[in-house]
Amino acid sequence: MEISQIIKEARTKKGMTQQDLADCVYVTRQTISKWELGKSVPDEASLSLLYKCLDIDNNEKKVIKKLSTNKQTILLVILAVLFSPLTIGIRYLLFKMGKLEDKKFIILLESIGFVLLVLYLRCLIDTVAYLLIFIIFITNILYRYYLLSLERNSD
Numbered sequence: 001m002e003i004s005q006i007i008k009e010a011r012t013k014k015g016m017t018q019q020d021l022a023d024c025v026y027v028t029r030q031t032i033s034k035w036e037l038g039k040s041v042p043d044e045a046s047l048s049l050l051y052k053c054l055d056i057d058n059n060e061k062k063v064i065k066k067l068s069t070n071k072q073t074i075l076l077v078i079l080a081v082l083f084s085p086l087t088i089g090i091r092y093l094l095f096k097m098g099k100l101e102d103k104k105f106i107i108l109l110e111s112i113g114f115v116l117l118v119l120y121l122r123c124l125i126d127t128v129a130y131l132l133i134f135i136i137f138i139t140n141i142l143y144r145y146y147l148l149s150l151e152r153n154s155d
Helices: 004-014 019-023 031-039 044-054 059-083 086-094 103-122 128-153
Strands: none
Touching: 004 031, 004 044, 004 059, 019 031, 019 044, 044 059, 103 128
């Protein structure tokens, strides 16, 4: 069971609206909506208040805690490290200095970037994520074929 389902079911069992729960947890109604849609997860402080407001039992507390820490924390750390200004500056300098002339290494870096993008998209709603992945995949193939045709024409 997903954390979003647990929160929504517990809220409806208590007969609370999203606004009632938001007032109890000291967040906005939109935040509750994002939690219930699975677009984000509550932080530790909000989890403590959710447990009290919704009378969540110990088994569900363990599930919620496990789901909330695993899903976004790892992804956010990876994204923060890879896209921090220092990392972007280093990559810019490497490209500028001509250190990445090896096409195989460039393809490897692009592939890693694509995988990270897919992981980010996976955090979105499934249908939106799959649609964006498909569009990016097709665009990438078309772009590669275009580059290949340019190389053939220049020979």
